[in-house]
Amino acid sequence: MSAQNATKQKTATFRLLAPGVFWMILFLVAPIMMIVYVSFWTQTTFAINSTLTLDSWRNFFASEAYVGALWTTIRLWLIVLTLTFVIGYPAALFVGLLVKSKTLSTVLLVICVIPFWTSFLIRVLAWRPMLGKEGAINIILQKAGLIDSPIEVLLFSELSVVIGMTQIYVVFMVGPIAFMLGRIDRNIIEAARDLGAGFGRIFWKIILPLSLPGVVVGAIFVSVMVLGEFATSGALSGRKVNLLGNVIVTQVGSLKWAMASVVGVILTVLLGIVVAGFLRIVDLKREL
Amino acid sequence: MTHRDASFRLEGITRRYGELTALEDIDFSVEQSGYVSLLGPSGSGKTCLLRIICGFEKPDAGRVWFQGRDITDLPAHERGIGFVFQNFALFPHLTVFENVAFGLRNGAVSVAEAEITRRTAEAIEMVGLAGLEDRSPEQVSGGQKQRVALARTLVMQPSLVLLDEPLGALDANLRERMQTELRAIRERLGVTFLHVTGSETEALAMGDIVAVLDAGKIIQTGTPDQIYDTPASSDVALFLNRFNMFDGTLSDGMFAGPFGTAAAPVARHNPRDVYAIRYDRTQIFDKGAALPGPALTARFLASEYLGSSIIFLFETADRKTVEVDHHLSFGEPRDLEVGGEYVLSWDPAQAIVFGKGAAA
Numbered sequence: 121m122s123a124q125n126a127t128k129q130k131t132a133t134f135r136l137l138a139p140g141v142f143w144m145i146l147f148l149v150a151p152i153m154m155i156v157y158v159s160f161w162t163q164t165t166f167a168i169n170s171t172l173t174l175d176s177w178r179n180f181f182a183s184e185a186y187v188g189a190l191w192t193t194i195r196l197w198l199i200v201l202t203l204t205f206v207i208g209y210p211a212a213l214f215v216g217l218l219v220k221s222k223t224l225s226t227v228l229l230v231i232c233v234i235p236f237w238t239s240f241l242i243r244v245l246a247w248r249p250m251l252g253k254e255g256a257i258n259i260i261l262q263k264a265g266l267i268d269s270p271i272e273v274l275l276f277s278e279l280s281v282v283i284g285m286t287q288i289y290v291v292f293m294v295g296p297i298a299f300m301l302g303r304i305d306r307n308i309i310e311a312a313r314d315l316g317a318g319f320g321r322i323f324w325k326i327i328l329p330l331s332l333p334g335v336v337v338g339a340i341f342v343s344v345m346v347l348g349e350f351a352t353s354g355a356l357s358g359r360k361v362n363l364l365g366n367v368i369v370t371q372v373g374s375l376k377w378a379m380a381s382v383v384g385v386i387l388t389v390l391l392g393i394v395v396a397g398f399l400r401i402v403d404l405k406r407e408l
Numbered sequence: 409m410t411h412r413d414a415s416f417r418l419e420g421i422t423r424r425y426g427e428l429t430a431l432e433d434i435d436f437s438v439e440q441s442g443y444v445s446l447l448g449p450s451g452s453g454k455t456c457l458l459r460i461i462c463g464f465e466k467p468d469a470g471r472v473w474f475q476g477r478d479i480t481d482l483p484a485h486e487r488g489i490g491f492v493f494q495n496f497a498l499f500p501h502l503t504v505f506e507n508v509a510f511g512l513r514n515g516a517v518s519v520a521e522a523e524i525t526r527r528t529a530e531a532i533e534m535v536g537l538a539g540l541e542d543r544s545p546e547q548v549s550g551g552q553k554q555r556v557a558l559a560r561t562l563v564m565q566p567s568l569v570l571l572d573e574p575l576g577a578l579d580a581n582l583r584e585r586m587q588t589e590l591r592a593i594r595e596r597l598g599v600t601f602l603h604v605t606g607s608e609t610e611a612l613a614m615g616d617i618v619a620v621l622d623a624g625k626i627i628q629t630g631t632p633d634q635i636y637d638t639p640a641s642s643d644v645a646l647f648l649n650r651f652n653m654f655d656g657t658l659s660d661g662m663f664a665g666p667f668g669t670a671a672a673p674v675a676r677h678n679p680r681d682v683y684a685i686r687y688d689r690t691q692i693f694d695k696g697a698a699l700p701g702p703a704l705t706a707r708f709l710a711s712e713y714l715g716s717s718i719i720f721l722f723e724t725a726d727r728k729t730v731e732v733d734h735h736l737s738f739g740e741p742r743d744l745e746v747g748g749e750y751v752l753s754w755d756p757a758q759a760i761v762f763g764k765g766a767a768a
Contacts, residue, residue, distance in 0.1 A: 308498075308499035310493075315561075317514040
């Protein structure tokens with residue numbers, strides 16, 4: 121009887137799993153395997169054939185431009201990640217913990233999401249009239265008499281890419297952190313206060329550790345999106361900043377599938393390492 | 409341990425939230441260390457009062473005095489008053505040991521590591537948690553969480569410990585054990601425990617002094633037997649949940665109620681005329697039997713067996729439920745027929761009568 125039940129349950133489990141597994145194999149596992157496979161194909165100027173070779177991999181690591189793109193990607197990712205955390209955490213602290221009313225904190229979170237009502241590209245391009253030589257910021261600074269000539273480094277530079285990405289992605293840091301902070305029992309903070317801990321101590325010993333899962337989730341969101349970025353750097357750097365994403369776009373545009381695949385694999389591995397690294401910091405399973 | 413000065417005094421404490429008055433002109437003082445229980449139904453403002461004594465909230469008017477000092481404007485941690493939260497409020501990411509050590513490690517005064525270890529171990533030992541130091545709060549039971557919360561407060565050596573419904577989250581069995589233990593710990597430390605509860609049995613069983621709070625006012629303060637035997641008003645009697653209470657009219661030393669008229673030579677001042685007789689002073693008689701006092705005809709509904717006594721529930725003609733508490737040490741109870749009519753009576757000398765005409 122119980123053996124029969126166990127078999128029944130097994131069948132049910134397989135049936136429930138099948139659609140998901142099928143979907144993931146078809147649209148995730150198979151394409152990734154294909155990219156890995158294609159990265160070893162032989163690329164000639166106008167054609168590609170399936171003779172296996174290490175040429176594309178050798179070319180990637182031999183080229184200063186490609187390896188440079190890898191480092192630029194990592195550098196910009198670290199800068200944007202730091203900035204989203206530094207800007208996002210205080211905002212989350214305000215929304216999730218300092219605002220007493222749940223309604224108000226929900227309203228504030230919704231306000232954070234308002235920029236998402238316009239498309240991603242519009243949000244990126246909107247930075248041009250802000251940062252340009254004759255853009256809003258330069259005009260205001262000049263009118264205020266703070267500068268004599270416009271600051272040129274504001275647009276079409278690494279700085280503009282950093283500004284754009286930070287603004288676009290900071291919300292993904294604020295959300296999860298505010299959520300975790302909102303779950304902290306206020307009595308715990310009062311208990312710490314009653315035991316004599318000052319605000320600094322309470323923050324470092326209680327609030328920060330308890331919000332760490334939110335920080336990790338936010339950091340994963342931001343990292344995954346920034347590492348795969350190409351649009352912001354394309355639109356705001358004037359082609360001066362090349363990220364791995366931009367390399368893929370260029371290679372695909374000129375039908376260099378093998379090199380595009382190599383970069384794709386490298387990017388995927390990088391993402392895997394980053395995500396795995398973050399997940400080691402906290403045990404997310406315990407929090408969910 | 410020597411008895412520390414734990415005297416505290418509340419003077420005209422008033423707290424309002426907009427239109428709502430949570431506490432109104434509370435005067436209350438405790439001179440000697442002891443176990444004080446503060447009894448009040450939910451919404452009576454008892455948690456609010458604790459939070460004001462502790463310093464989490466400021467009163468709109470009135471002063472809080474502690475050990476001869478006015479502490480109304482002092483922040484919570486400078487008051488030397490410990491607070492044990494209703495839901496324990498343990499730090500979920502720290503071990504039991506680190507929870508207890510938190511105040512020593514992070515307080516305004518820096519404490520040497522060796523002393524932290526010693527005092528923390530002592531506090532853990534005192535509440536009977538030795539051996540569980542390295543567990544996380546989610547790995548200990550409800551009763552143990554309660555002890556961690558207590559140890560975390562006691563390690564700071566407060567002279568006054570405020571406990572906000574400390575037994576509310578525990579099951580009945582554990583609650584009784586913790587009652588005994590809380591009293592024992594308090595006596596050993598010689599400090600004052602101010603225990604807030606909505607349970608009249610808990611308040612009467614634990615307190616050396618009981619204060620009854622209702623609708624933001626303290627309506628009676630006294631020892632448990634004073635409160636129990638001489639409730640100051642019909643509201644207090646109602647909270648005690650041990651009296652059958654009847655509305656009626658009191659005039660010229662006679663109380664006219666659903667049971668007819670009974671002599672009531674002594675009456676206490678009260679907004680309404682109320683006649684109260686304890687459950688265990690009410691007796692059951694057959695119709696036509698000789699009675700010690702007034703006669704109240706009632707229909708027997710059901711009985712509840714409580715181990716040491718039996719509660720009989722009756723319903724009067726005007727649909728009011730009346731309880732009779734028969735202690736089994738007074739002999740086996742008589743068999744009653746469900747739905748049958750009986751006569752309830754009592755010795756009128758044991759009734760407590762409240763009247764609006766009585767002298768205050």
